[in-house]
Amino acid sequence: MKTAISLPDTVYFEAEETARTLGVPRSTLYVNALVEYLQKNNRKNITKKLNEVYTDDYYKEFEPIENAGLESLRELTKNDTW
Numbered sequence: 001m002k003t004a005i006s007l008p009d010t011v012y013f014e015a016e017e018t019a020r021t022l023g024v025p026r027s028t029l030y031v032n033a034l035v036e037y038l039q040k041n042n043r044k045n046i047t048k049k050l051n052e053v054y055t056d057d058y059y060k061e062f063e064p065i066e067n068a069g070l071e072s073l074r075e076l077t078k079n080d081t082w
Contacts, residue, residue, distance in 0.1 A: 007015070019029040039045060 015026060015029055019026045022029065024032075
């Protein structure tokens with residue numbers, strides 16, 4: 001599909017030079033750049049990356065700290081009668 005876009009002169013000339021250096025047509029350079037941008041900024045990809053970071057292994061590291069308050073509370077109230 002063909003489309004027309006407006007670019008600042010500096011971006012256009014840098015893209016021309018980059019395409020020439022890489023030995024690819026200008027349209028290929030633009031397609032590759034757009035695909036990369038879309039992949040980086042796709043919400044699904046961002047969610048996937050966040051899910052990878054915050055796996056169960058991540059939380060297991062903090063489990064002793066998380067349970068410390070609960071264990072202390074249990075110890076403090078073990079002889080209480082309700």
